[in-house]
Structures are given as structure tokens and as C-alpha cells.
Amino acid sequence: MNRAPLWLAILAALSPCSQAATDNLDELNLEDLVKTDITSVSRKSQSLADVPAAAFVISAEDIRRSGAQSLPDVLRMAPGIEVAQIDNGRYAVTARGFNGRFANKLQVLIDGRSIYHPLFAGVMWELDPIPLDDIERIEIIRGAGGVMWGANAVNGLINIISKHSRTQGGAAVNVTAGSKGTGDVYARIGQSSSDSTTWKLSVQGRHIEPSKLDDQSGKSTDRLNNAVLDLRLDHDIGGGRDLSIWANATRSRINDNWNANPTFSPSGALSLSAISPLQELHNESLVGRYRWLSDSGIESSLQASFTRSGIEISNFITESRNTTDVDYQGRYAIGRHDILWGLNYRSSSDEIETNEPYIAMAGRSYTQSNTGIFIHDDWTLIPEHLKFGAGVRADQTSANGTNYSTNATLLWTPSRTDSAWLKYSQAPRTSARAERDVSIIAGVAVVPSGFGFNMPVFTYANGNPHFGPEKAQGVEIGYRKQFSSYVSADLSAYRYRYTHLRTGNMVGQFACNAAFGPLYDPARCSYFGLAGLPVMFIDTLTSNGLAGWSDGVELSAEWMVAPNWRLQLSYAWNRLSMDGSSNPGIDADAEITERATPRHYGSLRSQWNITTSQQFDLWLRSTSGFDRQKLVDLVPNASRSITYDHVPGYVTLDLRYAYRVNKDLEFALIGRNLLNSQHIEYISDFIPTAATSISPTWMLNTRWTF
Amino acid sequence: MPSSFGEVTTEVQLKAAYLVNFLKYVEFPGNRTSVTLCLFGRDSVGPYLARYEGRQIAGRELHIRKVSSPEQLADCQELFIPDTEESRVPAVLRWVGKQAILTVSDSETFIRDGGVISLVRAEGRLQFEVSPEALGRANLKASSQMLRLARQSSGGAR
Numbered sequence: 001m002n003r004a005p006l007w008l009a010i011l012a013a014l015s016p017c018s019q020a021a022t023d024n025l026d027e028l029n030l031e032d033l034v035k036t037d038i039t040s041v042s043r044k045s046q047s048l049a050d051v052p053a054a055a056f057v058i059s060a061e062d063i064r065r066s067g068a069q070s071l072p073d074v075l076r077m078a079p080g081i082e083v084a085q086i087d088n089g090r091y092a093v094t095a096r097g098f099n100g101r102f103a104n105k106l107q108v109l110i111d112g113r114s115i116y117h118p119l120f121a122g123v124m125w126e127l128d129p130i131p132l133d134d135i136e137r138i139e140i141i142r143g144a145g146g147v148m149w150g151a152n153a154v155n156g157l158i159n160i161i162s163k164h165s166r167t168q169g170g171a172a173v174n175v176t177a178g179s180k181g182t183g184d185v186y187a188r189i190g191q192s193s194s195d196s197t198t199w200k201l202s203v204q205g206r207h208i209e210p211s212k213l214d215d216q217s218g219k220s221t222d223r224l225n226n227a228v229l230d231l232r233l234d235h236d237i238g239g240g241r242d243l244s245i246w247a248n249a250t251r252s253r254i255n256d257n258w259n260a261n262p263t264f265s266p267s268g269a270l271s272l273s274a275i276s277p278l279q280e281l282h283n284e285s286l287v288g289r290y291r292w293l294s295d296s297g298i299e300s301s302l303q304a305s306f307t308r309s310g311i312e313i314s315n316f317i318t319e320s321r322n323t324t325d326v327d328y329q330g331r332y333a334i335g336r337h338d339i340l341w342g343l344n345y346r347s348s349s350d351e352i353e354t355n356e357p358y359i360a361m362a363g364r365s366y367t368q369s370n371t372g373i374f375i376h377d378d379w380t381l382i383p384e385h386l387k388f389g390a391g392v393r394a395d396q397t398s399a400n401g402t403n404y405s406t407n408a409t410l411l412w413t414p415s416r417t418d419s420a421w422l423k424y425s426q427a428p429r430t431s432a433r434a435e436r437d438v439s440i441i442a443g444v445a446v447v448p449s450g451f452g453f454n455m456p457v458f459t460y461a462n463g464n465p466h467f468g469p470e471k472a473q474g475v476e477i478g479y480r481k482q483f484s485s486y487v488s489a490d491l492s493a494y495r496y497r498y499t500h501l502r503t504g505n506m507v508g509q510f511a512c513n514a515a516f517g518p519l520y521d522p523a524r525c526s527y528f529g530l531a532g533l534p535v536m537f538i539d540t541l542t543s544n545g546l547a548g549w550s551d552g553v554e555l556s557a558e559w560m561v562a563p564n565w566r567l568q569l570s571y572a573w574n575r576l577s578m579d580g581s582s583n584p585g586i587d588a589d590a591e592i593t594e595r596a597t598p599r600h601y602g603s604l605r606s607q608w609n610i611t612t613s614q615q616f617d618l619w620l621r622s623t624s625g626f627d628r629q630k631l632v633d634l635v636p637n638a639s640r641s642i643t644y645d646h647v648p649g650y651v652t653l654d655l656r657y658a659y660r661v662n663k664d665l666e667f668a669l670i671g672r673n674l675l676n677s678q679h680i681e682y683i684s685d686f687i688p689t690a691a692t693s694i695s696p697t698w699m700l701n702t703r704w705t706f
Numbered sequence: 707m708p709s710s711f712g713e714v715t716t717e718v719q720l721k722a723a724y725l726v727n728f729l730k731y732v733e734f735p736g737n738r739t740s741v742t743l744c745l746f747g748r749d750s751v752g753p754y755l756a757r758y759e760g761r762q763i764a765g766r767e768l769h770i771r772k773v774s775s776p777e778q779l780a781d782c783q784e785l786f787i788p789d790t791e792e793s794r795v796p797a798v799l800r801w802v803g804k805q806a807i808l809t810v811s812d813s814e815t816f817i818r819d820g821g822v823i824s825l826v827r828a829e830g831r832l833q834f835e836v837s838p839e840a841l842g843r844a845n846l847k848a849s850s851q852m853l854r855l856a857r858q859s860s861g862g863a864r
Contacts, residue, residue: 030727030855034833038717050748050772166814195818236815240796291793297776299797331794333775333801384772416756416770482753485719563716612830 037612052389052409052421053145054080054478054492054554056570058138060163065607065617067656067670067699069176069184069206072125074132075158076621077603079554079570080142080492084623084647084682087222087692088208089126089254092682095142095156096494097550097574097597100685105429105472107145107153110160111246112327113287113305116152118348118368119319121432124311127252127281128228129160131204133174133186136163142554143476143494146405146427147374147391150344154427154472162246165190165232168200171706178670178699181209196236204228213257214680214691221255221276222692240293245286252281256313259632259688260358260441268534270446270456272632274690277316283309299331315355323348336380340391344372350433357528362437362463369398370430374405387411395428399436400469403428417482426473435502435542437463441528442504442540443631443688447640449534451515454636457536458528461504464542472498474550489557499547503589504540511536545586546593548578564609572601588642595627595644596685613660622651628683650679668701720832721812721825722754725786728808728823730764731852734783735806735845740767744782746798747774747791776801787821789813795821806845822846826857833857 028036056078068074072091076083082099084092094103102122108115115129116122138160145153168190176184183206190200206226210219228250235243261275287305294300307323329342349367354360376391389409396402407425414420442461449455474496482488512525513534525531552574559567576597578590603621610616627644637643652675658668673679678693729741741763745752752772761768773779785807787798792813799820802809809821816824822840826833836856841848 028723028727030724030731030852033720033724033727034831034855036720036832037830038720038827038832236818240800293796293800297797297800299794331797333797335775335777338774378774380774380778383778413772416759417753482756485716485754488753560716 050387050411050413050419051141052387052411052423052478054142054476054494056080056140056142056490056556058140060136062605063132063135063138065615065656065658066605066619067617067654067668067672068132069182069699070125071128071130071132071160073672074138075140077568077570077605077619078140079556079601079603080156080552080572080574081140081158082572082574082598082601082623085694086682086684086689087220087254087257088211088224089222089226089252090256091125092685093123093125095140096496096552096572097576098155098593099597102686104152104432105155105470106158107149107156108158108160109149111162111244111287112289112303113246113285113307113325114150115283117432118323119311119321119350119352119433121152121429121435124252124281126224126226126254126279127250127283128204128206128226129250129283130162130230130248131186131202131228133172133188133204134162134168134200134202134230134232136161136167142492143423144405144407144425144427144472144474144496146425147376147393147407148340148342150372150393151370151395151397151403151405151428151430151469154429154470162230162232163200165198165200165234166192168202168232169198172704174701174703176670176699176701178697180211180695180697181207182697182699183207196238197234199231199233201231202229204230211692212678212695214678214693217690220690220692221257223255225253227251240291240299242291244289246288247286249284250282252279254279256687257690257692259690262444264533268453268455270444270535270634272444272634272688278312278314280312281310283307297332297334301327301329303327315358317352317354317359317361319350319352321348321350336383338378338380339375340377341375342373344370346370346372352433354438358441360439362439362465366433366437367398368433371396376407385413395430397430400428400430403430403469418480420479421477423476423478424473425476426471428469428471430469431467435463435467436465439463442686445630445633445640445643446636448636448638453534455534455536456634457538457640459504459538459540462507462539462541467502467542468500468544470498470502470544471500472496486560487558489555491553491555493553494551496550497547498550500544501546501548503543503546503586505543505545505583506538506585507541508539509537510539540585545581545583546578546589548576548590548593551575551577566607568603568605568607570601570603573599574601575599592629592642596629598624598626598649600624600649615656615658615660617656617658619654620651621654623649623681625649628685631684631686632688645683647680647683650681651675652679664705666703668703670699670701672697672699717827717832718750719754722751722758724825724832724834725751725755725784725810726758726763726768728810728852729766729768729784731849732784732808733847733849734808738766738783740769741783742769742771742781744771744773744779744785746772746785746787747794749786749788749790751786751788779805779807782807784808784810787811787813787816795819802844804843804845808844808846809840828857 092099102120104121142156145157149157172188174186186204188202192198208224210223231247233245255276259272261273285307289303291301305325309321311319325346327344347369351365372395374393378389393405405427410422412420439462443459476494478492480490510521511519512530554572556570581587601623606618608616625648630643633643655671660666678695680691789812810823812825817837824835
């Protein structure tokens with residue numbers, strides 16, 4: 001594609017007088033204002049000047065103009081949020097390091113309902129929790145937010161706020177079809193049955209054909225079939241009271257590709273072949289929220305939700321779960337204080353069946369409960385200029401006892417266009433069911449046995465019923481400045497200390513052949529079906545043994561080059577420095593954790609309204625590379641040192657050109673991942689999975705409202 | 707002139723211009739030499755209003771302040787509540803009570819909630835609606851020119 005004419009056109013659009021002209025707004029009177037056309041790029045909701053935390057808002061317009069079809073792809077625009085696509089449906093998403101397939105330090109809420117899964121700890125991103133078209137905005141707060149958002153908001157919070165049904169009247173159909181068998185259909189109807197009662201119902205189906213394996217050996221098995229149905233009903237009672245009800249059902253069906261099927265040659269040499277288990281997820285939620293205003297001016301919100309969910313991975317695990325959550329929040333502003341408080345009760349009961357020996361689960365069912373209480377005050381010390389905030393929360397959990405979260409903030413606004421903030425916070429991550437109760441073969445390496453043959457050594461990771469909460473505390477500092485009506489920037493830096501992080505302690509070993517003498521354990525070997533074979537096992541026990549520091553800097557900046565052209569830059573730098581240990585297992589884990597963290601993330605978005613009916617958007621994004629420990633390494637390695645795969649850094653580009661035929665019909669051509677014929681973003685960190693490559697996709701999108 | 711430079715303007719700049727302009731068309735009780743525009747909560751217009759601070763608007767000196775609690779409203783003549791704080795509108799209007807404060811918001815339900823002026827996006831323009839009932843409750847008088855330029859209110863006050 002020859003881009004020169006395009007760039008010339010963009011430069012031409014940069015007429016110098018357009019900026020000067022808007023300064024004359026002061027001279028305008030009301031008569032002129034009502035006649036002024038807005039053809040500008042919206043900046044709706046980008047209003048964070050007085051939040052004493054590293055925060056970022058993604059608006060509905062940002063989502064639409066990104067061209068992204070899945071939620072994690074949208075999150076890439078926020079500085080400090082690290083997103084790596086694993087396959088067509090799976091993603092690893094974290095804030096500020098410690099990324100993983102089940103990254104466990106990021107809390108995600110949809111209209112106040114948590115989608116953080118208590119079995120594995122983390123979010124199952126392959127399940128579309130809500131259609132992207134139904135999202136009003138996404139607020140992202142990096143850093144510990146345990147006081148307000150509860151345990152597990154350790155590195156950050158993603159708060160997804162759906163559109164009010166009032167704004168979704170009528171009907172809409174949104175169809176996307178593209179290369180690689182990509183298809184996405186969204187349909188919505190909504191109605192205002194009276195002035196105060198409105199509802200909407202939306203459905204979305206998403207399909208992607210299997211992607212290519214990175215090793216060029218053919219196609220993967222990650223054919224994605226997702227469906228989501230979302231109903232919202234709002235009733236405005238008046239007098240500051242309103243009632244909202246959400247009903248949501250979502251399903252995801254995608255195979256995985258594991259190099260985990262062992263075969264032994266007659267000589268005992270191990271080889272692994274791929275198996276392709278089918279993974280089916282479902283989730284049904286019913287949520288009700290009532291908000292009211294008392295005569296004394298206390299604002300209250302009571303929300304209750306019931307969720308039924310399940311995970312089924314064929315021949316591996318079947319889980320079904322019922323979760324009840326009741327949450328009250330109150331707010332009262334008096335004098336110079338703005339006080340928030342809340343009470344939360346959550347109970348989650350599961351029933352789990354596993355296929356041993358691949359995976360074993362202690363206890364077929366378990367009910368995990370959590371009761372939390374918090375209070376937070378924002379205290380204006382000097383009106384206009386200085387605010388102090390402090391909060392504390394206690395969570396009583398069935399598995400982890402009582403945990404505390406605290407925070408303290410200082411917000412200084414020397415002028416209308418500058419603000420600086422300082423924050424201390426502390427938050428726990430409570431242990432997940434799998435960390436306490438699951439035992440699983442975690443990896444295999446091959447060592448020369450000394451008897452003339454190579455011997456596989458399996459690592460068997462045992463869950464620990466006494467595994468406790470992980471802890472984090474740290475300080476952050478930030479500065480925001482609006483340089484002019486056209487340029488603003490937001491800079492933050494942090495240093496966090498993590499302790500009690502999950503790791504594995506080596507607790508024993510056994511061999512499966514009588515030649516090993518006292519190490520021979522025939523009972524356990526026959527459990528694994530390996531009795532008599534020349535293999536060894538190392539037992540590890542999940543423990544709270546890892547600690548370290550995380551440092552980073554994040555920048556986001558915005559430049560309205562012209563009123564119809566907006567540029568947004570974001571950049572994040574993060575470094576983990578884990579403590580060494582005299583325990584070789586923990587010392588190795590420290591190195592594995594450090595090396596698995598990409599140092600740099602960058603993104604530059606351009607939104608250009610060519611005319612009132614044409615938009616051209618461009619998104620350049622990049623990350624540096626990282627190293628992933630090989631879970632499976634069949635190359636004999638006498639020193640038993642850890643071996644790594646390298647995931648290279650990448651730069652890629654997304655484009656979108658949209659043409660609005662009239663106010664009800666729009667066509668868009670979307671290209672994603674355009675700069676490389678293929679790249680990988682991730683190699684599995686939990687089960688040896690064949691890496692899939694990400695290649696350019698072109699899509700045509702039609703939006704029709706009627 | 708307006709037609710030439712009015713072609714491209716950002717929404718937030720327009721909101722800021724509206725907030726300042728309303729002060730020219732509304733009569734506040736007493737003989738004032740200054741007028742205070744208060745911004746509630748997480749608003750995005752603040753930085754765009756910075757340059758209006760201290761200016762003479764209809765012969766009165768303009769001050770701009772951020773407010774977050776009821777007691778701070780005492781010397782506000784105009785109060786802007788952004789749509790990001792929509793859920794708090796009823797509470798904030800309760801704080802305002804019958805004080806002579808011109809309340810303005812870009813929240814869609816603002817007039818229905820009892821606010822005075824609602825900024826609405828319509829046909830690619832930013833326009834405004836006025837609730838005469840709420841204006842009366844606040845004991846404020848708006849010029850006939852302003853009422854003529856206002857869009858017909860879609861929902862009545864409750």
C-alpha cells in the first residue's frame with residue numbers, strides 16, 4: 001500500500017487556522033453556539049483530572065474506532081495494561097507485570113459484577129462477558145485498589161460500565177465478516193415502554209476459524225464459537241431512586257492444543273504428541289441493583305447477583321459453580337468530607353470432577369465465602385487545591401482468614417490544568433481453589449541418567465491447603481497536565497513490594513523403576529501408569545515463598561492535532577526484581593518470573609474524521625520480547641538448568657476506514673495485525689501448549705440502526 | 707464570522723463556552739460584582755475553563771471552583787454536573803435545594819431529575835434545553851432570548 005498520498009492528505013487537514021479559530025469561542029454568543037457543528041473527535045468521559053490514582057478511560061467511541069472484536073484487544077490501549085493473545089479466544093491480560101494465562105492480580109467488574117474466577121484465580125477471557133457494542137466506557141485503575149474493590153484488585157481494576165438501556169432504544173444490527181473465517185453478528189432491540197422504564201436485549205455470536213501453528217506444522221484447533229445474550233432493564237422511580245436488572249448468558253466453545261500425550265519407546269525414551277481437548281465455558285448471571293437517596297442525603301446502592309457457571313475441558317475437568325453476591329455501598333458528603341462505605345458478602349459453591357492422573361482435585365465440592373467491609377474518606381484540606389484520602393477494608397474469607405487492605409492518597413491541584421498525586425496502598429490476593437486443592441503434572445525435562453540412557457523427570461505440582469494470601473504494598477506518584485486546549489499528558493510511576501507470592505517448594509522425589517532402590521515408589525508410579533519405566537518424579541508443593549519488587553513508569557498523552565484529528569500515545573515500562581533465595585526452586589522461580597515480563601509496551605492511536613461521514617483510524621502498537629520457561633524440554637540437559645523459549649517483541653498496525661452513508665448506516669473496513677505476516681505474543685505458562693501465530697486479518701463491518 | 711470558524715469545534719470546548727455564556731443571560735438575585743461557576747465531581751471541562759478565570763462576564767468577575775460537598779455550594783451561582791456523575795445527580799440536586807443556583811448538566815435525564823439546563827447533542831450540534839419549572843424553583847430569571855434559543859424540552863419536570 002502506498003501511504004504517501006494519505007499522509008499528504010493528513011497534513012493538508014492540519015490547517016493552522018483551525019486551532020486559532022477555536023480560541024475565538026469566547027467571542028461567541030449563545031446564538032452562535034447552538035449553530036456550531038461538532039465534527040470533532042469525541043473526548044467523552046476522559047475526565048480523570050481529580051482521581052488520585054493511575055487511571056485511564058476507554059470510551060464507547062474508542063472501542064468502536066479500535067476495530068477490535070474482543071475485550072482484551074480493546075484493553076491494549078491503556079498504558080500499563082499488558083495483553084498477549086494466546087490463540088483465537090484465549091488471552092493473558094494483566095496490569096503491571098506477572099502476566100499469565102490465569103493472571104491473578106487484576107480484578108474485572110462488569111456493572112459491579114466480578115468476572116474473576118475463584119477456581120483458577122483470574123479471568124477466562126475467551127468468554128465474551130458482554131458485547132462490545134453494549135459498553136458505555138471502561139475505567140481502568142492501575143495499582144492496588146483493595147479498599148474499594150476487594151481482594152484481588154492487587155495490580156489493578158478494570159471497571160466495565162454498560163450502556164443505560166435508555167440510550168439503546170430502537171433496533172441495531174452489526175455484522176462483521178472477514179478473512180481467517182472471522183464472523184461477528186450483533187443484534188439489539190430496545191424500547192422505552194414509558195418515560196421512566198426502558199429495556200434492551202442484545203445478542204452476539206462470534207466465530208473464528210482455527211489459526212496456524214507457529215511451528216508451521218499446520219492448523220491449530222482453536223476454532224472459536226462464542227455467544228452472548230444480554231438483557232438490561234432500567235426503571236427510574238424518581239426522587240433519586242432507580243432500579244436496574246441485568247440478565248446475561250454467555251457461552252464459549254474452543255479447543256485447546258496440548259503437547260501432553262506421553263508415549264514411551266521400548267527403550268524408555270519419551271515423546272509427546274498433541275491432544276486437543278474441547279473446552280466449553282458457560283456463565284448465566286442475574287443481577288439487580290436498587291439505588292436510593294435518603295432524606296438526610298445518604299446515597300445508597302444495593303446490588304445482588306446470582307451466577308451459575310461451568311467449565312468443561314473434555315477428559316480433564318468438569319466444574320459447575322453457583323455464586324451469590326450481595327453488595328451495599330453508601331456515600332455521604334458532609335462538610336469537607338466525602339465518605340464512602342460498603343459491605344459485601346459473596347459465596348461461591350463448586351462441584352468438580354477431574355480425570356486422574358492428569359489432574360487431581362482434593363474435595364469434590366467446596367464453598368468459598370467472603371465477607372468484606374470498608375470505609376473510605378476523601379477529605380478536602382484546602383478547597384480547590386489539596387485533598388487527602390484514606391481507607392481501610394477487612395475481608396473475612398473461608399480459606400484465608402481475615403485480610404486487610406489500606407490506602408492513603410494526597411491530591412494536589414496547583415491550578416485548573418495541573419494535578420499531582422501521591423498514593424500508598426496495600427492489597428491482598430486471596431488463594432484460589434486450584435492453588436489449594438489441585439495437583440497436576442506441571443512439566444517434564446530429560447536428564448542423562450548416568451546409566452547410558454536419558455531419563456524423563458516429571459514435575460508434579462501439589463496444591464497446598466495451607467496456601468495463604470499473596471500480599472502487595474507500594475507507593476505511586478503521578479502528574480497530569482493540560483498544556484493547552486489541545487495537548488494533555490498523564491505520567492505515573494510506582495514501586496511495589498510483593499511478598500508471599502505463589503511458588504513451588506520441592507518436597508520429595510520418586511522413581512518408577514526398581515533400579516533406583518530406595519527412590520522406587522511402585523504405588524505412586526502405578527497411579528500414573530508408569531510403573532517399571534525409567535522415569536523420575538519431583539514433587540513440589542505450592543507455597544507462599546516468592547517475593548520481589550515491581551517498578552514502572554506509565555505515560556499517556558493526547559494531542560488534538562486539529563479538531564477533527566486526535567492522537568493518543570501510551571507507553572509503559574515495567575521491571576520486576578525478584579528476591580533470590582537459598583532454596584534453589586524459589587531462586588529459579590524468581591528468574592523465571594523476571595524473564596517472563598516484557599519491559600516496554602507502546603501504543604499510538606490516530607483518530608481522524610476526514611469529513612462528517614468518513615473516519616480513518618490507525619493504531620500502531622508494540623511490545624518488547626520476553627522469555628518463557630520451557631514446561632516441556634525433551635533435549636537431554638545434564639545440569640538440569642532451566643531452559644527458555646523466547647517470545648520476540650513486535651510492532652504491528654491496525655487500520656479502520658469507516659464511511660457513514662446516513663445516520664443509520666455505516667460501513668467500515670478494518671485491518672488488524674497488518675505489519676507482520678505472522679507473530680506470536682505468548683507461549684503457555686501452565687500446560688505445554690503449541691503456540692499459535694497471529695497474522696493479518698481484514699474485516700468488513702456493517703452497522704445498521706433502525 | 708461564526709460560520710467560518712464554527713465549522714470544527716470540540717464538544718468539550720463548546721460545553722465550556724456554553725457554561726460561560728449562560729451567565730450572561732440569567733439574572734441572579736442581589737447586586738453582584740462577581741459570579742462563581744462551580745464544577746462538581748469528575749468533570750472534563752475544568753481545564754478548558756481555566757482561561758476564563760477572572761474575566762469580566764456581563765460586568766461581573768468570573769470565578770471557577772471545584773466542589774464536592776453540600777457546604778461548598780453556598781457561593782455558587784452556576785453548577786455543572788458532568789454526565790460521568792449521572793448517578794449522583796439526584797443527590798447533588800438535593801444539596802442545591804432551593805438555592806438560587808443555575809444547574810447545568812450533559813446528563814440526558816437531567817431535566818427529568820429536576821435540573822435547570824441540560825446540554826444535549828442533536829444533529830451534530832450541541833444544544834440546550836431549559837426547564838422553566840426548575841428555573842422558577844431556583845428563583846432565577848432567564849432572558850427571553852435564551853429561552854427562545856433553547857430546544858423544546860423533551861421530558862417535563864416531575
